[in-house]
Amino acid sequence: MSAIKFELKHICKQTGARYGILETPHGSFETPIFMPVGTQATVKGLSPEELKSMDAEIILSNTYHLWMRPGEDLIEEAGGLHQFMNWDRSILTDSGGFQVFSLSGTRKIEEEGVHFRSHIDGSKRFLTPEKAVDIQQALGSDIMMQLDECTPYPAGKIYVKNSLERTTRWLERCLNHQTTSNKQALFGIIQGGMYPDLRKQSAREIIAFGTPGVAIGGLSVGEPAVEMYRMLDVIQPLLPEHKPHYLMGVGTPHHLFEGVLRGIDMFDCVWATRLGRNGAAVTSIGQVTVRNATYARDFSPLDPNCDCYTCKNYTRAYIRHLIKADEIFGLRLTSYHNLYFLINLMKQIRMAIQNDCFGDLFMDFKKQFDSQRR
Numbered sequence: 223m224s225a226i227k228f229e230l231k232h233i234c235k236q237t238g239a240r241y242g243i244l245e246t247p248h249g250s251f252e253t254p255i256f257m258p259v260g261t262q263a264t265v266k267g268l269s270p271e272e273l274k275s276m277d278a279e280i281i282l283s284n285t286y287h288l289w290m291r292p293g294e295d296l297i298e299e300a301g302g303l304h305q306f307m308n309w310d311r312s313i314l315t316d317s318g319g320f321q322v323f324s325l326s327g328t329r330k331i332e333e334e335g336v337h338f339r340s341h342i343d344g345s346k347r348f349l350t351p352e353k354a355v356d357i358q359q360a361l362g363s364d365i366m367m368q369l370d371e372c373t374p375y376p377a378g379k380i381y382v383k384n385s386l387e388r389t390t391r392w393l394e395r396c397l398n399h400q401t402t403s404n405k406q407a408l409f410g411i412i413q414g415g416m417y418p419d420l421r422k423q424s425a426r427e428i429i430a431f432g433t434p435g436v437a438i439g440g441l442s443v444g445e446p447a448v449e450m451y452r453m454l455d456v457i458q459p460l461l462p463e464h465k466p467h468y469l470m471g472v473g474t475p476h477h478l479f480e481g482v483l484r485g486i487d488m489f490d491c492v493w494a495t496r497l498g499r500n501g502a503a504v505t506s507i508g509q510v511t512v513r514n515a516t517y518a519r520d521f522s523p524l525d526p527n528c529d530c531y532t533c534k535n536y537t538r539a540y541i542r543h544l545i546k547a548d549e550i551f552g553l554r555l556t557s558y559h560n561l562y563f564l565i566n567l568m569k570q571i572r573m574a575i576q577n578d579c580f581g582d583l584f585m586d587f588k589k590q591f592d593s594q595r596r
Contacts, residue, residue, distance in 0.1 A: 224434045226365065226407040228253075228466045228487075235578040239482050239571075244466055246312040246364035247405060248304065251279035252572050253466065253487040256473055256564045257314060259495070262287045263297075263307040266495050267554045268561070270309045276530065276562040277569075279311055280364075282490045285357050286318030286349075290342050294360035302362030314490070315363035316470070317354040317411075320372045320439075331371065333388065351395040359402050367437060368396040370411040375444040382415035386424040389413050393431055407434040409468060415440060416449050418456045425460040436461060437468040438486075447477070454484040461485060475504060475567060475591060479584045482571055494564050498557030501545045505563065508591055512538050512556065513545045530562035 227245040234241070242253045258265045258273060261284040265273060273281065283303060288294060300306040303313055322329055322336050329338035335350030351369040358366035370389040373382050393410045400408055410428040414421035429436060438457065441450045454469070461467050466487045472478075473491025481489060497504060501513030505525035510517075512524065523533035524541065532541075532555045544552025574583040 223404050224407060225403065225405050226434050226466075228435070228464065230464055232576050234575040234580045236581045237483055237575075237584075238485070239575045239580045240485055240487060241572055241575040242466070242487060244487070246280070246407070248310060248312045248364055249279065251312065254478075254482045254568060254571060254575075255279065255488055256478065256568045257282045257488065257490040258561050258565075259284075259490055259492045260307070260309075261492070262291070263303060265561070266499065267550070267557045268495075270307065272531075272558060273309075273561075274311070276558070276565050278561070278565060280314060281309065281311075282314045282316065283307075283361070283363065284318065284321065285315050285354060285361070285366075286321035288315075288361060289318060289357050290340050294357045298360040298362070302360075304362060312365070313361075313363045314365040314468075314488075315358050315361055315367065317367040317369040318349060318357070319354070319367075319369050320471070322349055323372050323374075326374075331388075333391075335369075351392040352399040355396050355399045355408070359400070359406065363406060365407045365409060365435065367409050368393045368411055368433075370413060370439055372440050372443065373413060373415050375416065377415050379415075379417055379420070382413075382417060382420055383423075386413040386415075386420055386427075389424070390427040393428060393433075397431060397433070409433055409435040409437045411437045411439040411470070412457060413440045414453070416445055416453060418453070421453050421456050422460065425457040429460065429462055433465075435466040435468060435488075437470050439470045441469065442472045442477070442491075447480075450477075451480055451484070454481065454486070458485050473564065475564070475587070478564070478567065478571070479587065482575075482580070483584065494560035495557045498555075498560045499553045501542075501553070501556065503556050503563075504560050506590060510538070512542050514542075517542045524556070524559050525563070528559065528563065528566075530559050530566075532556070532559040532562075 232241040354369040371385045410433040414424040468488035469486045502511045503524045506527040517538040520538040574580040
């Protein structure tokens with residue numbers, strides 16, 4: 223019995239975009255959905271109560287960082303990640319592979335796993351597919367990811383082919399090692415770089431394992447957006463219709479629309495909170511860099527079309543003052559708004575899909591969002 227249940231409820235007659243409901247051990251939610259990133263068992267600057275107030279239904283946490291600190295054993299002792307961070311809704315954990323592979327100067331990849339040094343204390347570590355499963359089982363997430371090798375951009379074709387085939391073998395090892403399939407869903411990850419034939423090969427190999435959901439990795443790693451869309455177009459016809467499709471590490475408004483157009487059901491990205499911590503806001507009329515001097519006497523909300531806590535209570539001038547004064551509250555306000563914006567955008571997208579007018583919504587968004595980029 224699978225730990226999750228996905229029901230495809232409607233396909234937009236105008237575009238083919240998908241609307242569904244995904245049920246996990248910690249609740250069900252509608253898709254397509256954006257998942258805020260809680261790297262170290264917290265979404266930076268925001269409380270679980272604030273996330274619930276904006277209707278966040280599932281968040282992502284990072285296996286690598288929680289393994290390094292405080293350690294999966296401590297979190298398991300605390301009752302699991304949900305209990306540890308006081309979050310009673312769904313959690314997805316990545317495998318830690320992306321973070322390890324980004325440590326290009328200190329890691330060595332071999333068939334058995336990856337040798338690397340901790341970014342915290344320099345200690346030697348060894349991450350295997352089995353270890354990635356062990357950590358995530360201790361964390362107790364609802365959805366966990368296989369260990370994969372995320373190839374950089376650009377990368378040679380032979381390297382990418384060897385890498386994706388290793389990822390396939392690692393998925394088999396993850397599945398053979400997992401003991402919690404009735405409580406945790408394990409997703410396989412499609413790789414293949416920017417090579418259409420390799421993307422197809424990886425998709426066929428990963429999908430053949432029949433995992434409860436399928437993730438697409440190795441995109442949004444520096445390639446032009448048109449390349450990412452081209453790779454999604456290549457594998458979309460191969461994706462299983464009645465299982466969730468997760469595009470990893472993607473979450474700007476344009477990418478959300480383009481992904482949904484190509485059959486994606488789940489997204490995550492640190493972009494929204496990172497943008498907020500840099501004193502900028504994503505709004506219905508484009509990006510607003512509120513720390514700029516032009517907003518010093520602007521007593522309007524961040525977004526005139528937004529009803530979030532930030533926009534209902536505070537002005538651009540006040541938020542700019544907080545940011546310039548290095549007050550944490552200012553960055554919390556922009557981060558709150560940015561996440562609210564993306565979560566609310568996904569609500570609009572789901573409604574448009576159900577009403578068979580997602581294409582119209584996308585066109586209207588592009589006209590409004592691009593016309594006043596600041």
